[in-house]
Structure formats: structure tokens, C-alpha cells
Amino acid sequence: MAATAPPLAPLEDVWKNGTSPPTTKPLPHVQRDVEDRIRYRFKKPDLLANVARAKWVGVLSNFGDNLARLLITQYFASAFPEIEERHFNNGMGTMLAHRVAAGFALRLGLDGLLEDDGGIRNDGEYIVKMVMVFHSLLAALYLDASEPSEGLDAARTLLIRCYHPGDDDDAKMLRDFWQETSRAPRLSRYMWEHRSRILQWALGSSRLEFAELSRAAQALTETEKTSRVNNLLLARLGNEVLQFATAAHLFKRRVDPNKWLELQERVFDDKHIANCFGESTLLKSAFVNDTSGGEGPEMHARAIKALLGAAFLDSNLGYEGARNFGAQLFQGLVDAEAPPPAPTRAPAPAPVVPAAAVVQKWPFELVLDLDETLVYVDQAERSVDARPPPGCSALQFNKHSATAHCRFMRPRPHLEKFLREASQRCRLNIYTAGSTPYAEEILRHIDPEGTLIQGEIQTRPPNQLVDPTNPPKKRLTKINSSDRFLRRAVIVDDQIAAWDSDFQDRVLIAKKFQHDFTAGAPRPPRDDFLLHLLSLFERIAHRHKRDTHIAQTLFDERHTIFEGLVIYLAEEDPHPDFAKNIRLFNGKVAPTLGANVTHIAVSSHDAALRIPRGLPATIVHFSWIVDSFHAWCRQDEQNYKMM
Secondary structure (H helix, E strand, C coil): CCCCCCCCCCHHCCCCCCECCCCCCCHHHHHHHHEEECCCCCCHHHHHCCCCHHHHHHHHHHHHHHHHHHHHHHHHHHCCCCCCHHHHHHHHHHCCCCCHHHHHHHHHHHHHCCCCEEEEEEHHHHHHHHHHHHHHHHHHHHHHHCCCHHHHHHHHHHHHHHHCCHHHHHHHHHHHHHHCCCCCCCHHHHHHHHHHHHHHHHHHHHCCCCCHHHHHHHHHEEHHHHHHHHHHHHHHHHHHHHHHHHHHHHHHHHCCHHEEEEEEEECCCCCHHHHHHHHCCCHHHEEEEECCCCHHHHHHHHHHHHHHHHHHCCCCHHHHHHHHHHHHHHHHHHHHHCCCCCCCCCCCCCCCCCEEEEEEEECCCCECCCCCCEEECCCCCCCCCCCCCCCCCCEEEEECCCCCCCCCCCCCCCCCHHHHHHHCCEEEECCCCHHHHHHHHHHHHHHCCCCCCCEECCCCCCCCCCCCCCCCEEEECCCCCCCHHHHHEEEEECCHEECHHHHHHHHEEEECCCCCCCCCCCCCCCCCCHHHHHHHHHHHHHHHCCCCHHHHHHHHHHHHCCCEEEEEEECCCCCCHHHHHHHCCCEECCCCCCCCEEEEEECCCCHCCCCCCCCEEEHHHHHHHHHHHHHHCCCCCHHCCCC
């Protein structure tokens, strides 16, 4: 039901006011104002109330983000079917920019739904919050409808009002154009006559009844330059159709939102799509690929996605036809993760147990290195049936090939406890110089259920040649370039030099972890580094102030460790970055022995004996500095004195 409201203000006016004031109106009044601005009355008012509630905003915003991407991709595929991929990517990036979506949310008054103390509009975290609320509103509009087509139209109408604020006639004209434009290209007469009979037979076997058969031909043909461009764009649209349909199914089946990303990745795996469709007579007979030199899972998957996109644009099939065609890709995977149905009879009263303690979240994300930080992997390649020592695992590589082998892996002591407790308090990301199969095999052992490490997995790009003498530097922007992530990311790595200098100020230097797999090797020394790390994170979280860059908090934590100390390295620097790290902890490195030196670092008693007598400085072992690095706390010098 439509409501009346004045036209929306220009987007640039939203940012002139630098802050959102605290909410003073009762929530029902705010909801009515929002409904007036979007010109829609909710049949289920609770949906609008849930748009900004912490319990719902996460799952609704993911759903709404998928919906926005689907509708905007549909716009490009309908209006510009011959657009080149780079122009399409640029257009999508502009229309989906965070600042644009946040501006829409503020222009619609969605900040009033937050029931908080307001915020600074240009702050990165506040912008992300408003983006999530806007996407949640799109999801709520879809869920409020009785039919999928009605929900899509409601969300599409809101997007048009946001991108083209004007009167209702303009919005209706744009919506009709967006929804009904069908510009399937005309194939050459030779191509059409050559393919029409077999195409009709193949589509008949798929039970897809196209109103515009040439669009189906467009999806399954790429022998001409124009057709190839169209095929790629339709595949992108089909990808968004499948993404949204999977999200809708996950939401309907009440699947844990923490499992969405993993399940969607499994649905979109090219081999999975090929297994469902790729070997069918549909693709074997209908897919023409004279330019790429053969068929494979990637080409089959792209053809299926293009067919989904074509079905979505078809006037006879639409979203429901495309969804039903692609349902076999996600139903089996998703249904297995759904909770059991509610019992028909009320269960017996459960015993009263004390409420679990509320876990205090850390105000940062962790970026963790793998090798010699969390685990140690032996370089020796062994037969696939080799038995690892107790407490170790056998990583399997190149399965089902002549080069199949395994390598032993030892997890760092207390790793399971560390991952379990850290994952309850913040998001964990992985950044390794290893390949994707290598990282996935390690994660299969240290996080077998995939419930602990929920963030990004950054690995070495496939086929990248690395110069071992000058490996590429790690950069946080390769994981996530958003301002919110960069302000919150804390790194744990055994090599600070592996990181670009822009990010070294937020590296917690891990004590290098190694293990000897040789039979009869001496027992390794006690290693409680990960337990100390948990305590350190608690200290950092306690010190951190809201809206402060995490790099500043880390500086405040470490700058007192070597403050006022002047350290002379009596021997050659044991590590290229040793002196640099001392300065990072606010200490000074003396080039020569002098009266101002407070500490002299040596590696042996022989080296200590060569130090001139009578100096006021304390002579300590190098490990005093190293252990202070790792603990982020100046260690007791008495345990490291050499004289």
C-alpha cells in the first residue's frame, strides 16, 4: 500500500549534516516516517522493526545485499546487453558503493531506527552500520510480500526511488523499463538455422519454456564476438540469481548465518555445478564453444549460470522459473544444515541452568599466519600411508595422482584452545604465503568443522612465481580494503619483515614454532605462546578506546616496554630487523659503546667476557630482547644476565 511523502532530498545534502542526532521519537512514529518516505506500508510491521535490531541485522543485511546485487545486475543485463565486462564492473562498483547505500539509509531516516545515541556520519564504522540497515530494509520488503515477484518489485521500486528521486510517474516508468525490457540479440541466420533444432530439443529436456528462444540461444552460444559479451553478462546475472536464491533458501530453512558463506561457496563451486548439469545431454549437445578449445567444469558452470540469467529475464519464466531450474544446486547441500523441525508436542520442561557468561567481544579482527606461527609443517615428502608421530597430523597432497604424498604437521601447543576462545571474541582471518590447496589442507585439520575461522583466507595466487630472495610483501588490503577492516586488523606473524612497512606497526611478533619429527628427537621446550597471546589480547581490548585506530592502541601498549633503554648489540645483528624491532618498542640502538648505554646484548658467555669492565650497562642474552618482543612485556633481566 502506497503512502504519500515529499520527494527525497538530493543525496549530497545528506552529508552536509556531519552527525546523526540521538533518536527522540517513539519507535512506532519513526517506522511510520520511514514508511512514508519509501511509500510502502508493511503488512508485517515487525519486519521493519527488525531492520536495525542487532539480532536480525546481520542475516537480513546479507540477504538484502544479495538482493541489491541481483536487481542492479538485472538492470545492466536488460538495458545494456552488449556492455563490456570492465564497464559493467565499474558501474556495479559505483552503484553498490558503501557511501551511496549509507546515504540512501540516512535519506530515508533509517538512522532513527537504531535507537542509539546517534553518530558521526562520515565515520567508517557508522557508514558500514547504515549500509547494513539499508540492505536489511530491502530484505524486509522482499519478505513482506506474499509472492517472490511481488517482493522483487517492491525492492526494485525502492532502489529506483533512491537512484532516481522524482515523482511516482517517473518511478513507474523506470520500473516498467527495468522489469520488462527484453533486448535479446538477433543471431545470424546461419547460426540460428544451425542451432535452433538442437537448441529446442535441449531446452525441452531442461523443462525451461522460454518465451524468447533467442535469449536462450544467447546464453548457450559464444561463437560470435557480440554473443560472447552477452554470454558473459548473462552468466554474471545468473550468478546473482543463484546467490540470491540460495540466500532465500538458507533464510527460509533457518540455517545458522555463520554457515552461509561456506554453503554458498560450495553451491558456487564449478565442479559441483558441472556434476549437477555439466555432464547432461543439455550442455553436451547445446553448448557451442568454438573459441576456447574445449569443455570443462568452468565452461559448463558458466553456461548454466548464463542460462539461469536468461531465464530470469524471460517474460515467461522470470525469477521463479530460474530458481526452480537451479534449485537442485543448493537444496541438497542446504537442507542437510537446517535444524530439525519443531516438535509437534511441547517437550518436558528443561532443568533450570545458570545463564552462560556473556563473552566480551574484542574491538579488532585477527589476521593469522600459518607456518611457524600456528603450525609447523615438515618439508619432507612421505608416502600417503605414512603414520605421523603422536600429536601430529599427516597432510595429504595431490591425491589420486602419481605425485600423491603426505607431509607431517605439528599444531602449536594450545592451538585448539586459542582458536576456540579467540573465535568467540572476534573474527579470525588467515594470511599465508602458501598455496590455496596447502592452506585448505591445514585448515581441514586445525578447524575440521569450519566453525572457528570465519574470515578471509588469503593465499599465494595460483601459478605465481616467487623469488625466494625477494618474496612479495603481505598487505592487509589484499584481504579487505575497507576502512573499517583496516582500522581494526591486528596481525600475528613470526616474520614482521614479511609485511609491507605500512602494516608492520600492528604485527604481534610470534615466537617461531618448529618441531623435530625425527624418531628419538629430544622433547621440545614448553611453549605457552598462544596462552600468553590470549592474555595480551585481553589487555589490548581493555586499553582500546572507541573510535580509535587499532594501530594507536598497539602503540600505546608497546611504547613503554623499552622506553628509556639504550641497547648495544655486541655482535652482528642476529636478524635483519632486530634493531628495527627494538625501535618499534620505543628503545634506542647504540652504534657504539658509550656512557648512555643501559643494556649490552650478547649471544654467549665468551662474547660477554670480551666486554670491557667498569661499564654501568647490564649485560644480557639476546633472548631477553626476543622474549620481550613476543610477550609485549619487558622480561625480568635477572633471568637473562650473562655476568
